[in-house]
Amino acid sequence: MIKLLAVAATTALLLGxxxxxxxxxKASIAILKDSVGKEVGGxxxxxxxxxxxxxxxxKGLTPGWHGLHFHEKxxxxxxxxxxxxxxxxxxxxxxxxxxxxxxxxxxxxxNLYIGADGAGMGEFYSGLTSVGAxxxxxxxxxxxxxxxxxxxxxxxxxxxxxxxxxxxx
Numbered sequence: 001m002i003k004l005l006a007v008a009a010t011t012a013l014l015l016g017x018x019x020x021x022x023x024x025x026k027a028s029i030a031i032l033k034d035s036v037g038k039e040v041g042g043x044x045x046x047x048x049x050x051x052x053x054x055x056x057x058x059k060g061l062t063p064g065w066h067g068l069h070f071h072e073k074x075x076x077x078x079x080x081x082x083x084x085x086x087x088x089x090x091x092x093x094x095x096x097x098x099x100x101x102x103x104x105x106x107x108x109x110x111n112l113y114i115g116a117d118g119a120g121m122g123e124f125y126s127g128l129t130s131v132g133a134x135x136x137x138x139x140x141x142x143x144x145x146x147x148x149x150x151x152x153x154x155x156x157x158x159x160x161x162x163x164x165x166x167x168x169x
Contacts, residue, residue, distance in 0.1 A: 026046075026047040026130070026131040026132055026135075027044070027045060027046045027047065027131060028043075028044070028045045028131055028134070028135060028168050028169070029042065029043070029044050029045075030042065030043045030044075030045075030142065030166035030167055030168055030169075031043075031166060032056070032057075032058055032142070032144070032164050032165070032166040033076060033164065033165060033166070034060065034163065034164050035079040035080065035081070035163065036079070038060070040058055040059055040060045040061065040164050041056065041057045041058035041059055041121075041164070041166075042056070042057050042166070043055070043056050043142045043166040043168075044056075045131050045134065045168065046131065047130055047131040047132070048125065050127050051125055051126050051127035051128065051129065051130065052125070052126050052129055052130055052131055052134070053123065053124070053125050054109065054123070054124045054125075054126065054142070055121075055122070055123045056068070056112060056120075056121060056122055056123075056124075056142070057119075057120075057121040058112065058114065058119065058120050058121070058144060058164060059118055059119040059120075060118050060119075061114045061118055061119075061120070061144065061163060061164065062114065062118070062146070062163075063114050063115060063116050063117075063118060064113070064114060064147075064148070065111045065112070065113055065114075065147070065148035066111060066112045066113075066114060066120075066144050066145055066146065066147065066148065066159070066163070067111060067144070067145035067147065067148060067149030067156065067157055067159025067160070068109045068110065068111060068112045068124070068142070068143070068144055068145070068149070069087050069107045069108065069109055069142075069143050069145070069149075069156070069159075070087065070088045070106065070107040070109065070126075070129060070134060070140055070141070070142060070143075070168075071084035071085055071086065071087060071088065071107060071140060071141040071142075071143045071165075072084070072085035072086055072087065072088050072089070072107070072138075072140060072141075073085040073138050073139065073140065073141060074138060074139020074140055074141055074167045074168055074169050075138075075139070075141065075167065076141055076165035076166070076167050080161065080162060081141070081143055081162035081164075081165040082162070084141035084143055084162070084165055086107075086155070087105045087106075087107030087108070087155075087156070088105065088106040088107040088129060088133075088134070088140055089105050089106060089107070090105070090106035090128065090129065090133070094106075095154060096108065096152075096153070096154055096155055096156060096157055097149075097150075097151045097152045097153070097154075097157060098110065098151040099150075099151040099152050100151065100152050104128055105128070106126075106128040106129040106133070107128075107129075108126070108128060108151070109124055109126060110122075110124055111148050111149055112144060134168050135168060135169060139167060139168050139169040140168040141165050141166060141167055141168060142165070142166045142168065143162050143164070143165050144162070144163055144164040144165075145159035145160050145161065145162055145163065146159070146160040146161040146162075146163050147159050147160040
């Protein structure tokens with residue numbers, strides 16, 4: 001019953017977001033999968049006037065804070081998601097970290113919180129990229145990491161292994 005409710009909530013979230021975004025020219029919906037290819041949520045990206053809004057719903061993850069990043073390739077084919085490459089960087093290769101005074105990568109995002117029930121959702125804004133930039137020739141990915149991002153350490157803020165991935169095309 002709980003699984004059915006979680007699937008229904010994820011579907012409702014994505015359908016509701018899709019309905020809100022229907023008049024926007026650049027939007028993307030992607031399925032979030034774990035290392036064995038099981039669906040664990042969804043991602044919706046919508047272009048904003050000076051960035052991108054990311055809505056995410058996830059389930060079946062370890063409770064606590066998780067690093068969340070845009071990765072440079074739309075490829076989640078490897079179980080460890082290294083096929084998604086590094087974080088997106090934009091035109092100039094910047095260093096990692098939203099709190100890093102040396103600048104930001106375009107892949108930098110706030111952490112996602114997963115509750116005691118293994119589920120979480122959030123809405124984030126990034127002024128560092130756009131849907132168009134993320135949907136380049138090889139696409140991009142949204143990756144959830146095992147631990148929290150400290151927003152300073154190189155190269156990934158100490159956020160650890162990749163535990164979920166969604167292809168943006």
